[in-house]
Amino acid sequence: GQNIDQPTEMTATEGAIVQINxxxxxxxxxxxxxxxxxxxxxxxxxxxNVLDGxxxxxxxxxFLSRSKGYSYLLLKELxxxxxxxxxxxxxxxxxxxxYNKLIFGAGTRLAVHP
Amino acid sequence: xxxxxxxxxxxxxxxxxKVFLECVQDMxxxxxxxxxxxxxxxxxxxxxxxxxxxxxxxxxPEGYSVSREKKERFSLILESASTNQTSMYLCASSLIGVSYxxxxxxxxxxxxxx
Numbered sequence: 001g002q003n004i005d006q007p008t009e010m011t012a013t014e015g016a017i018v019q020i021n022x023x024x025x026x027x028x029x030x031x032x033x034x035x036x037x038x039x040x041x042x043x044x045x046x047x048x049n050v051l052d053g054x055x056x057x058x059x060x061x062x063f064l065s066r067s068k069g070y071s072y073l074l075l076k077e078l079x080x081x082x083x084x085x086x087x088x089x090x091x092x093x094x095x096x097x098x099y100n101k102l103i104f105g106a107g108t109r110l111a112v113h114p
Numbered sequence: 115x116x117x118x119x120x121x122x123x124x125x126x127x128x129x130x131x132k133v134f135l136e137c138v139q140d141m142x143x144x145x146x147x148x149x150x151x152x153x154x155x156x157x158x159x160x161x162x163x164x165x166x167x168x169x170x171x172x173x174x175p176e177g178y179s180v181s182r183e184k185k186e187r188f189s190l191i192l193e194s195a196s197t198n199q200t201s202m203y204l205c206a207s208s209l210i211g212v213s214y215x216x217x218x219x220x221x222x223x224x225x226x227x228x
Contacts, residue, residue: 008154031214042118042204042219043157050214087156091215101172102217104149106156 002026004105006088011111012078020073020086020108028093033102034062034073035087043087047073075110083112117141118220120205126226133192135223137205144210146188147172147217148180150201157204163188164210195227 049064121136159172
């Protein structure tokens with residue numbers, strides 16, 4: 001079957017570092033995405049990993065291990081505005097017309113406290 | 115600036131009504147998607163389209179249909195709305211044939227069926 005697991009909720013302190021984990025089981029794999037979604041707003045793209053290793057983008061980094069079916073999103077120097085849901089999504093292979101289906105996890109709601 | 119717009123932010127309908135949700139993108143994207151987002155379940159794909167007049171079922175197509183007569187517009191139709199279709203509906207679009215095919219999301223339509 002296809003399954004993506006991530007913690008439901010996390011809390012952290014302003015200025016700290018937080019790691020949000022995601023494990024996946026899919027029939028195929030062609031990349032993993034992280035999206036940020038503030039309450040009542042659309043998800044916005046944060047990062048993409050298709051090869052093993054760490055991708056760094058400012059305060060945010062994302063790691064992938066394909067052999068373990070595992071990824072994490074690392075947020076450094078947390079700010080209050082980072083309070084949001086973080087969605088892990090795996091692009092499954094297959095489908096027609098050049099489309100690869102995205103399978104989303106339920107999201108991790110992060111609350112950053114002063 | 116990349117833009118995906120949806121016809122309504124909030125919609126209230128009665129059981130049995132026919133409901134149209136419209137999505138327009140101005141990025142000349144080939145792929146367009148309709149998702150619903152429910153607490154604890156994440157985003158689930160209803161239908162997608164990779165070209166004008168082409169459509170494919172996602173994971174939960176029952177009770178929905180779609181129409182794509184023009185490249186920029188993708189409509190979701192609830193033929194006879196039911197209370198279990200109360201949800202947040204998100205439209206997204208992406209390019210075809212690009213390495214990471216990032217999906218851009220609209221602001222969402224919160225539909226309540228009474």
